[in-house]
């Protein structure tokens with residue numbers, strides 16, 4: 452579905468500033484049998500709302516296409532990720548004086564890493580995640596999880612069974628939801644009067660400054676910044692009461708949202724608005740310069756990889772996150788450049804990348820198949836990955852970090 456109106460303010464005045472071409476859904480890894488079947492490619496273009504300045508994709512792929520029964524992402528995969536969510540739960544509990552036995556609900560709870568942190572703090576927990584296979588893993592691991600999209604109906608069911616939630620979290624889920632007004636209505640139905648809705652999402656300013664164009668893919672419908680959200684939350688009966696920056700996923704923000712007038716607004720909100728304004732992040736000049744840098748990155752990365760191939764090097768991609776699929780499809784890298792990509796998740800190993808059909812193998816293949824250069828597709832975990840691959844490095848292996856500008860290490 453082409454986006455006709457801004458999802459926050461409703462205007463139809465939307466201006467495109469970036470075009471990454473067409474790509475299949477980034478998590479649609481293919482089995483060998485599926486390779487001979489056609490794949491659907493969707494446009495990947497980014498718009499700025501001319502009224503409220505919210506940044507959003509111009510095409511909404513239906514959620515049932517993106518979040519399939521065998522959705523392959525498990526959030527417990529990396530050590531850095533685990534530690535982050537454990538600290539996250541502890542900081543929310545102390546910041547808002549949450550007491551034992553209060554209810555924490557996580558939207559898009561995946562295998563339950565964040566809720567596990569709240570459980571350690573003594574809270575009651577409830578997960579909601581539409582991917583049936585992931586919800587099953589969560590339930591088996593002691594995190595009760597409803598295998599559905601979070602909706603007003605699901606909110607009512609939780610309210611009826613367990614009472615109002617003191618904390619509702621949505622980490623890396625807010626930007627995935629098309630109808631944010633309905634989301635806020637569902638939150639309204641479940642959140643306690645002194646409750647806090649906590650949103651964590653990649654910060655658009657960081658994407659812009661660090662040239663993280665590969666974090667643009669169909670699941671990320673919106674690119675979150677502060678200024679457009681303030682009037683939106685107010686319109687929904689809520690208020691942005693605080694903002695924090697965090698390191699995961701190369702620059703995220705954490706938003707604290709309370710009911711309108713229920714809690715004091717911290718100075719951080721105004722500080723973010725002023726910084727966004729000072730950096731002119733919403734001007735078409737700034738956004739146009741970003742688009743130029745993205746094209747320059749593609750040219751430089753192509754040049755680097757092709758010259759390595761010309762020297763007879765064997766190259767593989769390391770880890771196969773969704774953003775890696777944007778990079779491979781946008782840059783046009785297939786098996787003529789990358790022998791394979793590696794991945795820890797057993798849900799991806801043995802499959803093929805969407806679009807370019809590069810086989811997915813375990814990390815051990817880097818040494819077994821005498822790879823010379825590893826392209827780091829999950830550059831946000833580059834330290835951890837390079838540490839894990841010390842044996843590869845000892846044998847003379849090199850790494851390429853693709854953004855902000857391609858770098859050979």
Ligand SMILES: [Zn+2]
Nearest residue numbers: 457460500503
């Ligand atoms: Zn708007």
